[in-house]
Amino acid sequence: PRGVGAGVGAPAELRVRVRLPDGQVTEESLQADSDADSISLELRKPDGTLVSFTADFKKDVKIFRALILGELEKGQSQFQALCFVTRLHHNEIIPSEAMAKLRQKNPRAVRQAEEMRGLEQLHMDIAVNFSQGGLLSPHLHNVCAEAADAIYTRQEDVRFWLEQGVDSSVFEALPKASEQMELPRCRQVGDREKPCTCRYGLSLAWYPCMLKYCHSRERPAPYKCGIRSCQKNYNFDFYVPQRQLCLWDEDP
Numbered sequence: 586p587r588g589v590g591a592g593v594g595a596p597a598e599l600r601v602r603v604r605l606p607d608g609q610v611t612e613e614s615l616q617a618d619s620d621a622d623s624i625s626l627e628l629r630k631p632d633g634t635l636v637s638f639t640a641d642f643k644k645d646v647k648i649f650r651a652l653i654l655g656e657l658e659k660g661q662s663q664f665q666a667l668c669f670v671t672r673l674h675h676n677e678i679i680p681s682e683a684m685a686k687l688r689q690k691n692p693r694a695v696r697q698a699e700e701m702r703g704l705e706q707l708h709m710d711i712a713v714n715f716s717q718g719g720l721l722s723p724h725l726h727n728v729c730a731e732a733a734d735a736i737y738t739r740q741e742d743v744r745f746w747l748e749q750g751v752d753s754s755v756f757e758a759l760p761k762a763s764e765q766m767e768l769p770r771c772r773q774v775g776d777r778e779k780p781c782t783c784r785y786g787l788s789l790a791w792y793p794c795m796l797k798y799c800h801s802r803e804r805p806a807p808y809k810c811g812i813r814s815c816q817k818n819y820n821f822d823f824y825v826p827q828r829q830l831c832l833w834d835e836d837p
Contacts, residue, residue, distance in 0.1 A: 597685040603628070603791040604697045606816070613791060617684035623724060624684050626792055636787050639724050640673050642681060645749065646722040647673040649819065650729060651787055653833065665830070666732035667785055669821045670713055670721065672742040679793045679812060687793065687812065698791050698816035709737035709823040712757045721746060721755050737823045759824045768824065771831040780824065783831035788818045 599615045613628040622642040629635050635652040649669040678684075713736035718725035729736050743756050771781040794815035798807040825831050 597687075599684075599687050599689065600692070601689065601791060602693065602695045604695050605630070605790050606788055606818070607631070610695050611790075615684065615687075615792070617681045617687075619682040619685045621723075622681050624678060624681050625724075625728075626789065628790065636789075637728065638789055638792070639722075639728050640678050640681075641722045641724050642673065642675065644722045645673050645675075645745070646724075647671055647677075648722065648724060648728050649787060649821075650732060651785065652731065664731075666729075666735060667821075668713075668725075668729035668732040668736040669707070669709060669785075669819075669823075670725070670736060670738040670742075671707065672745050677794065679796055683796055683809070683812075684793060696791050696814065698814045700794065700813060700815045702794070702815050702817040704818045704820065706820050707739060707822070709821050710740050710759055711738045711743050712736065712759050713738055714755055714757055717752065717755045720752050737821065771825065771828050771834040774828045777827060777829040779828050780826050781828050781831065782822055783825045784820055784822050784834050785831075786818065786820045788816065790816055792817075 597617050601613050601615065602610055603613045604610055609631045611628050611630065613626060616625045617623075624640045624642075625637060626639075627635065627637040633654040637648075637650045639648040639650075641647070647670070649671075651667045653665045653667070655663055655665060713721065713725070713729075715726075715729065715733040715736060718729065718736065725736070737759075738756070746755075747753060768780060768782045771783045774781045791814050793812040795813040796809050797811040797813055799810035800807050
């Protein structure tokens with residue numbers, strides 16, 4: 586994909602075929618809304634899990650959501666939803682107005698990220714109160730509707746948002762927050778009723794992380810001439826009151 590002029594205003598959508606870390610190919614949908622100054626990305630993993638990522642530049646918030654299909658033969662519900670909310674740094678992804686202008690010459694091409702960004706390990710020790718979540722980001726109610734009881738964030742990000750004037754009613758300390766470090770990982774716990782520390786890993790297989798600038802003799806200043814694509818993996822650790830809420834975290 587490369588940047589080409591496009592109408593500003595309505596959300597612009599780009600569909601891209603991407604290669605996942607395991608080699609399989611999936612379609613990814615990227616949307617940019619330059620009025621709301623936000624970007625969203627969605628892809629379906631081969632196991633049926635729907636992963637979405639929302640970057641809200643106005644509020645310095647990024648939201649990861651996973652809709653994980655349950656294994657009915659194991660007595661799991663149809664699906665389980667998780668939301669992880671962290672601080673957005675503006676250099677992580679291209680601006681929304683640049684994303685809105687992206688077009689691709691060859692829609693059938695399978696894209697592979699040019700840059701692999703390192704694994705980020707996040708310890709999610711605070712719960713987000715869904716009913717107040719709109720105070721943190723207007724996108725939260727839509728994105729995390731199915732995960733109303735499973736929205737997690739981190740103490741260090743909460744501190745930043747409180748300094749920005751976000752109301753403290755949005756955040757709730759998780760039970761046993763002080764003991765979480767001692768709680769065993771769920772995959773080491775046999776009893777499905779016991780609390781434990783759950784880990785969920787997700788990957789953004791392809792996203793436009795930087796603008797490319799070109800130089801030419803005809804132009805005095807460098808000009809935007811495309812994007813650089815990245816892949817990034819995340820591991821989220823969070824408290825669950827019962828082992829059965831974390832059935833994917835099995836021994837390898």
